[in-house]
Amino acid sequence: MKNVILAIESSCDETSASICIDGKVVNNVIATQEIHSKYGGVVPELASRAHQQAIAPVVKEAMADADIEMSDLSAIGFTQGPGLLGALLVGGAFAKSMALALDIPLIGVHHMKAHILAHFIEDPKPNFPFLCLTVSGGHTQIVRVDNFLDMKVLGQTTDDAVGEAFDKCAKLMGLPYPGGPMIDRLAEDGDENRFTFNETNMAGLDYSFSGIKTGFMNFLNKERMKNPDFVDENKNDISASIQRHLIDMLLEKLRMAADQQGISQIAIAGGVSANSGLRDKLKSLSIEEGWDIFIPAFEYCTDNAGMIAITAYYQWLAGDMAEMSAAPMPRMKF
Structure with missing residues (x-):
């Protein structure tokens, strides 16, 4: 049956x-x-x-x-x-x-x-144990997965999720909702090293994204005072720069977790895993680190x-x- x-x-x-x-x-x-x-x-x-x-x-x-x-x-x-x-x-x-x-x-x-x-819906599928970076509008976590129902959170955001940070930064730029995918599209034609923002470095494997959001807001306010059209004139470079910071924050902790756990099977999941910048940088990092990486099809992100x-x-x-x-x-x- x-x-x-x-x-x-x-x-x-x-x-x-x-x-x-x-x-x-x-x-x-x-x-x-x-x-x-x-x-x-x-x-x-x-x-x-x-x-x-x-x-x-x-x-x-x-x-x-x-x-x-x-x-x-x-x-x-x-x-x-x-x-x-x-x-x-x-x-x-x-x-x-x-x-x-x-x-x-x-x-x-x-x-x-x-x-x-969602990684077990289609091939290729990770082997146990593996690490999964779960990134969405409400959550940011690094999870060790030992079996289908045996999982442990190793690190997580202490305040805002990275998906919320993407959307809030997009809103500050005047972009329509949902802003995260819009930043991703604009970033494709931008210089990710044009602007620098302060990041909050948490101890261990935890994250904090509230600080970079505040810094980003202050940066835009300062530049708009000098030039009201600053965002419109630089939206691609701004998008690429904030996206680079957020992705680097995610992957640095993921690298630390992989080293600490001795695991080379690495997966990402959640809505933000559809971000092309994150996918590309994870692929590059996997070559450096010798990881096997797993990313679900877009419809399952x-x-x-x-x-x-x-x-x-x-x-x-x-x-x-x-x-x-x-x-x-x-x-x-x-």
């Missing part, structure tokens, strides 16, 4: 559903919420309403695409946290309702662990149900199910 898992992701501003059959993710349907662009960031209440509108059609499309009936489902996986409370409530309530109606198990998935296990599906599958094999009373956990611990 086939193991068929329906997975639902609704932690932020992507409504997504995926079908996983015997450990193979067969589709990954994503509905992106465009409404937030006019506000310069995700508005939690609007995200929740958009999830309510999109979740049934997205699930229906995923099941139809995989030629799966309700009676074929073995279990339902859903993002339990971390994430926006209202958004998690929508996905969790939908998953629970289906599981109760069908009398099948419910599997609560940790969003960041799912980002890491941003929030998606495919990563929830593969994680739910490994939890299913381990018998790690959730109670029907499982509550959403916006600050779910790793």
Whole structure:
């Protein structure tokens, strides 16, 4: 009998559903919420309403695409946290309702662990143990991964996530939301060594990005006082320079972690792992350090149900199910 898992992701501003059959993710349907662009960031209440509108059609499309009936489902996986409370409530309530109606198990998935296990959706796949740099709008972590469900955070941000730093710096430049991808595109035609910003150096493997954001804001304010058109005239070089600083901060700690742990299997995951500058510099560093590196396909970097599906599958094999009373956990611990 086939193991068929329906997975639902609704932690932020992507409504997504995926079908996983015997450990193979067969589709990954994503509905992106465009409404937030006019506000310069995700508005939690609007995200929740958009999830309510999109979740049934997205699930229906995923099941139809995989030629799966309700009676074929073995279990339902859903993002339990971390994430926006209202958004998690929508996905969790939908998953629970289906599981109760069908009398099948419910599997609560940790969003960041799912980002890491996205590496097991397609080949090539890392060998255990490996290190994973998880970088997103809400998290920045270096994680040691010893097995599918055995992971340990070695270092993490003490304040802002790197994805938030990208978006906030973009907003300070007057760029539209989401700003991180815009900085990445502008940086392609810029001089990354044109401008220098002060960085905060944390002890050990932890990060801090609040200081460079403040320094960047002060730099722009000072230059705009001298020339109101400074950003418009130098946006490519500014983008390249701030991106270089943020990426160098990420990779320096990753290099330290690899040396300390004696691990040469290196992966990146999360929305910021789609950044072309980060990918290119990681590839260059891997040649210097003799690393084997692993980067998921673009569709599995941003929030998606495919990563929830593969994680739910490994939890299913381990018998790690959730109670029907499982509550959403916006600050779910790793």
